[in-house]
Each structure stands twice: as C-alpha cells, then as structure tokens.
Amino acid sequence: MKNKITKYILLAFTCLGLQACLFQEDDIFEKSSANRAAENVAELQELLVNVPNGWKMEYYPGTDYSMGGITLLCRFDGNNVTLMSEVGSVKTASGKEASSLYKVTSEESTVLTFDSFNEFIHCFSEPIMGMNTNLEGDYEFVYMGQEDNKIILQGRRYHNTMVMTPLTQGVNWKDYIGQLNLIEREAFLKTYSLMVGGQEVGNAVRTSHLFSLTVEGQTSSSVPFIYTPEGIRFKDEITIQGKTVQNFVWNKEDMTFTSSDEETADVVLKAYYPQDYTPYEDYLGTYYMYYREYEKYNEEEDKVEFRPGYMAVELQQKVAGESFVLTSDKLETTAANIVITYDKATGKLIIKPQNVTVMGYPGALVIGFEQGFLPAHYGLDLGNLAVLTNMETGLIGISGGADENLSLSFVEYGNTFFSMMGEVATSLIFTAYGSENFSTNNYLGLVAWYDSIRLQKY
Structure with a gap:
C-alpha cells in the first residue's frame, strides 16, 4: 500500500512538472503563432503603403534567373497596385x-x-497561346524580411529572389523607365570584349538581359543583369581576375560599360561590331527577289506544289537605322508591302510576322515551311512575345556577298517556329481575314505564299 501511495505521489509531481514546462513554453513564445503571423502581415502591408513614390522591384522571371531581370515600378494603396514595366507587355508599351x-x-x-x-506581371505566368508552357514568372511572393530599407521577396513557384527598393521621391516614373530604355537602345550591340587593366582577358555575348562571360578561354558563365539609369547591375557580385564587380556605368561615346565599384574602374565591357556586320545604308536599293511560289494543293499526294518565281523589289527607308519597306509592283497588286526590321545588334535584316492590308481586307504576314504555317493569331502573338523574351520568330537574311554583290538568303530567325512545328521556317505567307479579330470564323483564305526567298542586289 505504501508503495502505491509513493507511486501516486511521484506521478502527481511528474504532472506538475510537465505543467510547469508548458507554462515555461508560453513564457518563451509570448505571442501565439497566429498573432505573430498577423503582425507580419501588418508589417508588410504598412511597408508597401508608406512609401511616397512607390517601389522599384527587380523582377527576375525564368527558372534560375534564366531571363535576366527587368524593372517594375509599383505603388500600393492598401487594396490596389499600380505597375509600370520596363519592357511593357504583349498589348502595352513600356x-x-x-x-x-x-x-x-x-x-x-x-x-x-x-x-x-x-498584364505587366501576369504576362510572365500566362500560358503561351493556350499551350502548357509560360515564361516562368511569379505573381505570388513570400516575404523574406527587410534589409537596408529594402523588402526581400522570393517567388513562390520558381523561387527567384526579388528585391524592392523605395523609388526616390520626386523621380518621375515615366522618365525613370525611359532612362532604362534609352541605355538598352544605345547599348544595342551584343558582342563585347572583357578588359582588365587595358588588356583583353575574355569576351561577353549579350542575349536579352543576360551576359555569357568567357574569361581566358574558360567555360562561359551566364550572368543575369538588370538595367539601371546609369548602366547595368549584375544580379550578384562576380570576381574577374581577383576583382569583385557588380555595377557598371554606360558610356555611349566609347560604347563601354565600366565598373563603378570600389577599386575596379579598370574592368570594362567594350562593345564591338561583328566581322560580317552590314551597315543600314548598304541595304538600300534594288534587288531581284527569287523564290518558290505557291501553285496548287495536290490532294492525291496531300502536299503543296510550288513553281519558281522572281520579281524586282526595292528596299526603301522606313525608319532610318531601324526598318525598311520592301516594295514591288507585284506585291502592291496581290498582297502588301513588307516591313523589314534592321537588327542593329547584328547588322542583319529580319522579316517578322506583322499585320498587313491584303486586297483591301485585314490580313497577316506569317511564317511557315513548304507544307504549312501558323494561323495568324499564333504567328502575330509570337512576334509580340519576342520583345519580352528570347523567343525570336521570323526569317533572317544571311549574307552571301557584300557591296554591289550583296546577296541574302532568308532562313528561320531563332528556333521558336521549329520547336512548335518540328520544321524549320522557310516561307512567308499572306492571308486575308474578314475582321481584324483573326480567327477561323473570318478567314478568307491564302493570298500569296513565297518559299526559299533570296534577294540579289543589282
């Protein structure tokens, strides 16, 4: 009996001890998890709202920062957010x-x-033309805390880190975005020499908002960057020959990005023109345009048949240094003039999908291969997406000569069409529609189909 009483007493003390531990836990965590969560929400909400001129968000779409960074300006009022984007969207300019x-x-x-x-943020997460793919951008962000007057966020799905910094009071949003766009336009070349102390130690190739850096022949590394009002900033610091760099200032006269970090002013990215670069003015003039032209559809063999054709065409200035109009008597009577983009970065001509007027009807110029093509709305959407991404679509002229013997063969620009269709794009196709809202319901038919295009200057 005595032993039983002793056990009960020990059990009672054990329970009292556990209860004391529970009270001790409450002392350590003075606030419940629910209260702490509510305070964290209130903290972020207050931070977002209490900035006079809004926030500058460094937004990085693409898995592992694979698209580089763009600037989004954000103003929060407690319920609504107003955005302005450096790159704009498919429908709206920056x-x-x-x-x-x-x-x-x-x-x-x-x-x-x-x-x-x-549209400025969801364009990176929307399905592309109904397909099960997107540009790998987040619109939900986990709040990671504050650091040096900055808000640190992490994309909820793709896990890229985004940094938000208060925009200086008095800075005009449109002017700020305009300065970023100006530097991107001025720094149009894609090829750079990497210089340290006046010596070339490597090279860099820019694609969209990424640099591929190769130092002294070593394996190239991909460095995402974002444009600033002064130049560019790498997402993270990198070390080049013992020098740590991240921020660069643009100089239009020298076509250089020069490091502005401490004791690294001798680290320079100097732009240069590729060897096969053709100046804008050299393209102006008259050409023979050779091609294979649509003749008929062979139902028995289920294929399109072509006949050889040619016409005299002229490349006229549309916007100096930026674009041309390809004109000819035949195009004016059967389809429409073609706008050709001059790619200043490479010195090449690119024919992109575009809206046109075809025999008085709304129409589209799209790309295809010898047996098929994308519907107008697909082709034109791809053209619009190219401004946001590395997605490139159209036909690009590859030079086979120079000066008076300039010859251009048009091949697929990028590989977007090939990745979708499994065939390389080789054709330009004019189609007409009964409405500017292109769809199968108002499709009027094929007007002209040109395959294997070649321009020969004379």
Whole structure:
C-alpha cells in the first residue's frame, strides 16, 4: 500500500512538472503563432503603403534567373497596385501604367499576391497561346524580411529572389523607365570584349538581359543583369581576375560599360561590331527577289506544289537605322508591302510576322515551311512575345556577298517556329481575314505564299 501511495505521489509531481514546462513554453513564445503571423502581415502591408513614390522591384522571371531581370515600378494603396514595366507587355508599351488588386496574406508564411490580372506581371505566368508552357514568372511572393530599407521577396513557384527598393521621391516614373530604355537602345550591340587593366582577358555575348562571360578561354558563365539609369547591375557580385564587380556605368561615346565599384574602374565591357556586320545604308536599293511560289494543293499526294518565281523589289527607308519597306509592283497588286526590321545588334535584316492590308481586307504576314504555317493569331502573338523574351520568330537574311554583290538568303530567325512545328521556317505567307479579330470564323483564305526567298542586289 505504501508503495502505491509513493507511486501516486511521484506521478502527481511528474504532472506538475510537465505543467510547469508548458507554462515555461508560453513564457518563451509570448505571442501565439497566429498573432505573430498577423503582425507580419501588418508589417508588410504598412511597408508597401508608406512609401511616397512607390517601389522599384527587380523582377527576375525564368527558372534560375534564366531571363535576366527587368524593372517594375509599383505603388500600393492598401487594396490596389499600380505597375509600370520596363519592357511593357504583349498589348502595352513600356512607360504605361496598369492597375489591379493585390493582397497580403498569411499562409505557411506571409505572402504578397497580385491576385487580379495585371498584364505587366501576369504576362510572365500566362500560358503561351493556350499551350502548357509560360515564361516562368511569379505573381505570388513570400516575404523574406527587410534589409537596408529594402523588402526581400522570393517567388513562390520558381523561387527567384526579388528585391524592392523605395523609388526616390520626386523621380518621375515615366522618365525613370525611359532612362532604362534609352541605355538598352544605345547599348544595342551584343558582342563585347572583357578588359582588365587595358588588356583583353575574355569576351561577353549579350542575349536579352543576360551576359555569357568567357574569361581566358574558360567555360562561359551566364550572368543575369538588370538595367539601371546609369548602366547595368549584375544580379550578384562576380570576381574577374581577383576583382569583385557588380555595377557598371554606360558610356555611349566609347560604347563601354565600366565598373563603378570600389577599386575596379579598370574592368570594362567594350562593345564591338561583328566581322560580317552590314551597315543600314548598304541595304538600300534594288534587288531581284527569287523564290518558290505557291501553285496548287495536290490532294492525291496531300502536299503543296510550288513553281519558281522572281520579281524586282526595292528596299526603301522606313525608319532610318531601324526598318525598311520592301516594295514591288507585284506585291502592291496581290498582297502588301513588307516591313523589314534592321537588327542593329547584328547588322542583319529580319522579316517578322506583322499585320498587313491584303486586297483591301485585314490580313497577316506569317511564317511557315513548304507544307504549312501558323494561323495568324499564333504567328502575330509570337512576334509580340519576342520583345519580352528570347523567343525570336521570323526569317533572317544571311549574307552571301557584300557591296554591289550583296546577296541574302532568308532562313528561320531563332528556333521558336521549329520547336512548335518540328520544321524549320522557310516561307512567308499572306492571308486575308474578314475582321481584324483573326480567327477561323473570318478567314478568307491564302493570298500569296513565297518559299526559299533570296534577294540579289543589282
């Protein structure tokens, strides 16, 4: 009996001890998890709203920062957010504003969500033309905390880190975005020599908002960057021959990006023209245009048949240094003039999908191969997406001569068409529609189909 009493007493003390531990836990965590979560939400909401001129968000789409960074300017009022984008969207140019809803919630962590459609951020997460793919951009962000007056966010799906910094009071949003766009236009070349102390130690190739750096023949590394009002900034610091660099200032006269970090002013990215570069003015003039022209559809063999053709065409200036119009009597009577883009980065001509007027009807010029082509709305959407991404579509002229013997053969620009269709693009196709809202319901038919195009200057 005595032993039983002793056991009960020990059991009672054990329970009292456990209870004391529970009270001790409450002392350590003075606030419940729910209260802490609510305070975190309130903290972020207050930070977002209490900035006079809004926030500059360094937005990085693409898995592992594979598209580089763009600037989004954001103004929050507690319910709505107004955005302005450096690159714009498929439908809207940069320098415009778009407003939508947002919210800050507590889930597994504090989350900032752009929860109603805003074209400047959701264009990176929307399915591309109904396909099960997108540009790998987030619109929901986990709040990681504050650091040096900055908000640190992490994309909820693709996990890229985004940094938000207060935009200086008095800075005009449109002017700020315009300065970023100006530097991108001025620094149009894609090929650079990497210089340290006046000596070339490697090279760099720019694609969109990425640099591929090769130092002294070593394996190239991909360095995402973002444009600034002064030049560019690498996402992270990198070391080149013992020098740590991240920020660069642009000089239009020298065509250089020069490091502005401490004791690294001798680290320079100097742009140069590729060897086969053709100046804009050299393209102006008259050409023979050779091609294979659509003749008929052979139902028995289920294929398109072509006949050889040619016409005299002229490349006339549209916008100096930027574009041409390809004109001819035949095009004016059967289809439409073709706008050709001059790619200043490479010195090459590119024919992109475009809206045209075809025999008085709304129409489209799209690309294809010898047995098929993309519908107008697909082709034109791809052309619009190219401004946001590395997606390139159209036909590009590859030179086979120079000066008076200039000869151009047109091949697929990029590999977007090939990746979708499994065939290389070789054709330009004019189609007509009964409405500017291109669809199968108002398709009027094929007007002209030119394959294997070659221009020979004379």
